[in-house]
Amino acid sequence: MPAIKSKPALLGGPKTVTRAFxxxxxVDDEVVREVTRVMTSEPLCPVGNTGIQGEFERSFASFHGRRFGLATSSGTAALMLSVHGAGVEPGDEVIVSPFTWGASISCVLQCAAIPVFADIDRVTLALDPESVRARITPRTRAIVLVHLFGYPAEMEGLLAVADEHGLAVIEDCAQAAGGLYKGRRLGSLGQFGAFSLQASKNLTGGEGGILICDDRRAYERAMSLGTHPLRLEAELELDEFRQRIDSLAYSFRMHTACAAMANTQLKYLDDWTQARNRNARRFYDAVRELPFLQVQEPPGEASGSRHAYYRVPFLYVPDVLPIDRDLFSAALRAEGVPAQAYVRVPFYLRPRFRQRDWLGRGFPWSLGEPPPQYKVGDCPVAEALCAQELELEGSLHEDVPELIEQIADAIAKVGESAQDIAAASQRGGLVLT
Ligand SMILES: Cc1ncc(COP(=O)(O)O)c(C=O)c1O
Structure with missing residues (x-):
């Protein structure tokens, strides 16, 4: 990497990153054509599994080798229906990660169940099987795990713990479309895989979500909570759910345009994911030797596992430079590197958990016996990573070696200028974005 002597952008120097993500x-011609076609030829409010929505459900499920797919209005809705479909009932405990997007946890609260937090693994950033094991009680019913940023969680260990204790496993694949674990697609290993199709995700319809599973009973139970009665009438086979055919369900339908857009993208997903992996490797190779960064080594290709790289994370090693993580990332953003911390405070230490504030009156924690206490030190790895983790925002689905080189140069430049940045910060007056 060339020595970079120019002034950091945070102190008024030139931006290092000039190339765009x-x-x-x-939204290319193919998407516009297909969205126009379905919006002018199909109902805009598809209440059945026919037309483009049904086609997308079937192609997405079979892409993952699963029997059933249920399209939803969001990933959050897909997760909630999955937790319900897995048989979770009010007052049950469900083990979750404290280091994630809140929907991986709120899906449990939405089912009036109680989230119990287990710690994460420092490399995968996903649930650590041994910590999960330590949190199991007679009231535990399920595990919601997340493949964060697309890194496959340690599924063998997690599935083994779940099997030992008869727990359902729900994979939050919102960030993991295109990823593999030992040759199998993420979302095809747990009882349910739940995906988001929101605009930033690796496969997108602008908004939307989808769940996939193999078990007819779990599928019908999930569907019965969030699907139009006409579709329930047409599809439900099991008597125990047919009595739920009415308009009491949530309205979690996917929009036709979303199904059309996402459906056109599925055939490109593997190519995009491979480009994401090449870009991440370029980035890690370029910054690996910097003493103030730690890169997240991806799973070895020989294992058959593949990162989905929704985002490219790295850790800021404290006390190597005279600036803290937040000043470091502000300096990167000034250089044009979209570096952000993803989770600043583990969820169990946030006011809503400590004060048991979901819908009011301490519900659903009030159903638990005894309700879990959430406190500092519960998940030490997650707590430490909250102070160190950074990720590159922005999609890297095309090969962009020059952009990656500029990002790495910007990081080196901020490292070299850290003393000047620290001095300017002490003097005050820095404008941080
Ligand atoms: C890990 C994770 N789970 C769930 C969701 C929720 O998806 P949606 O925004 O489609 O509701 C997201 C969205 O960012 C996510 O990142």
Whole structure:
């Protein structure tokens, strides 16, 4: 890497990154044609599994080798229906990660169940099987795990713990479309895989979500909570759910345009994911030797596992430079590197958990016996990572070696200028974005 002597952008110097990230989401002629076709030829409010929505459900499920797919209005809705479909009932405990997007946890609260937090693994950033094991009680019913940023969670260990204790496993694949674990697609290993199709995600319809599973009973139970009665009438086979055919369900339908857009993208997903992996490797190779960064080594290709790289994370090693993580990332953003911390405070230490504030009156914690206490030190790895983690925002689904080189140069430049940045910060007056 060339020595970079210019003044940091945070102190008024030139921006290092001049190249743009690839445009995402991709709304090209193919998408526009297909969205126009379905919006002018199909009902805009598809209440059945026919037309483009049914086609997308079937192609997405079979892409993952699963029997059933249920399209939803969001990833959050897909997760909630999955937790319900897995048989979770009010007052049950469900083990979750404290280091994630809140929907991986709120899906449990939405089912009036109680989230119990287990710690994460420092490399995968996903649930650590041994910590999960330590949190199991007679009231535990399920595990919601998340493949964060697309890194496959340690599924063998997690599934083994779940099997030992008869727990359902729900994979939050919102960030993991295109990823593999030992040759199998993420979302095809747990009882349910739940995906988001929101605009920033690796496969997108602008908004939307989808759940996939193999078990007819779990599928019908999930569907019965969030689907139009006409579709329930047509599809439900099991008597125990047919009595739920009415308009009491949530309205979690996917929009036709969303199904059309996402459906056109599925055939490109593997190519995009491979480009994401090449870009991440370029980035890690370029910054690996910097003493103030730690890169997240991806799973070895020989294992058959593949990162989905929704985002490219790295850790800021404290006390190597005279600036803290937040000043470091502000300096990167000034250089044009979209570096952000993803989770600043583990969820169990946030006011809503400590004060048991979901719908009011301490519900659903009031159903638990005894309700879990959430406190500092519960998940030490997650707590430490909250102070160190950074990720590159922006989609890297096309090969962009020059952009990656500029990002790495910007990081080196901020490292070299850290003393000047620290001095300017002490003097005050820095404008941080
Ligand atoms: C890990 C994770 N789970 C769930 C969701 C929720 O998806 P949606 O925004 O489609 O509701 C997201 C969205 O960012 C996510 O990142």
């Amino acid at each position: 690839p445009v995402w989401p991709r």
